[in-house]
Amino acid sequence: MPERRTRKPPYTIDVVLLTPVRGQLAVLLCRVPEGRDKWTLPWEGPRTGEALDAAAGRITKSVLGEDAVWREQIGAFGDGKRHPSDTEISVGFVGLVPMGTPSPVGGVYAWFPIADIPQLAPRQRQLLDSAISMVRTRMDQSPVAFRLLPQMFTLTELQQMYEFLLARRLHKASFRRALHGAWLVEPTDEWRSEGRGRPAQLYRYAPRKRRPAQRGIRLDFMS
Amino acid sequence: MPERRTRKPPYTIDVVLLTPVRGQLAVLLCRVPEGRDKWTLPWEGPRTGEALDAAAGRITKSVLGEDAVWREQIGAFGDGKRHPSDTEISVGFVGLVPMGTPSPVGGVYAWFPIADIPQLAPRQRQLLDSAISMVRTRMDQSPVAFRLLPQMFTLTELQQMYEFLLARRLHKASFRRALHGAWLVEPTDEWRSEGRGRPAQLYRYAPRKRRPAQRGIRLDFMS
């Protein structure tokens, strides 16, 4: 996928694909053909007339076989940092892939848990950090946690995803109360038994229209 | 500022400078030399080795004489939309300028209220819309409203700025309670009398360290 073209593109589109793997966020990296154990984010140059977002979708399809279920632009990165393309800037996108999506075979691609990322070009490292930070901060404006789960999930799984992304424990009753009030999920008539306790009902993401919440102002900054 | 270079740059840096003018947000536009009544956002090509953010600061200084008090990257824009530079993409920045900053003289630059923007290149129009949207959504993570006010301001002015940016009325006592709890301002010993009523005390932005608020999760999305 980082197919080298003969001419250097004016910029690149780099895609950070994230999925949960064993209770951790993982990012899809691609083995650099020349390097022995060097890895890179999926990236390509633009095609003429193609929108940036469409290019990110195309790159995702070319590495995963299907598009991400959620995608957002992170921004432009450059600042003199190195990048495999040798371009001055790269436009970063973050895409979410549901848990359980099979890895592409062949050994060229692999999911790396974000706690254990191999060395990357500095610009891609910065891009990856921004992607993870964006996913964390967009959680309350976008259905990020839902998009990382399969179509049907238990409320405990959803809460664990929130707890993992927010890196803090949540209160079960409060979480479910908020979820109920937000009209974001609907129960299915399936249940899943996992080990000992009572089976959990499976839910699906099904947001319903509601008037935007009139909350008080938030002053959550320190500088 | 849009000084035409002989060679087309690989991309441009476009800056959306915003300031309040008569209770409205206004954006700084630059008259296009050739066109009779055509306007453009300040933009330039990159210089080698210069960080993107630094370039935005340089452009701001070159048009205003001083840098913005707050700046953030909006992202990369292209998608086949027209731009005066004829480049494929532009990296947008939004910068805030305190109320009362004098306009640059000469008639080349002018502040336009956002409700009354002249025709712009489509890419710049999209960039401007994103900038305004970003300022509105970043209000509770960044001291946006404070940066649009002069160094010293009354609490009523601050509340009016919030009300204007959020486009809704706020409760005076609640607003001040939240402000007090956030340790973001400190009173000065100056007062300002404005017309009839009791004079208002002037405050300055002086954020103090505090433990990050442990709020409940927010599910403020509908899709």
Add this chain to the structure above:
DNA sequence: TCAATAGTGTCTGTTAGACATTATGGA
């Protein structure tokens, strides 16, 4: 004096978190 604005105290309904309890399966 009145009018207008600044600033604050109190009350109340809402909500997040703590805690307890019931429900329902497997071992």
Add this chain to the structure above:
DNA sequence: TCCATAATGTCTAACAGACACTATTGA
């Protein structure tokens, strides 16, 4: 039976919004 997990009801402290009140100036 006991144990583990799901799911939910109740209590309480914190908080946002409503309202009223005092304070201080100009007209």
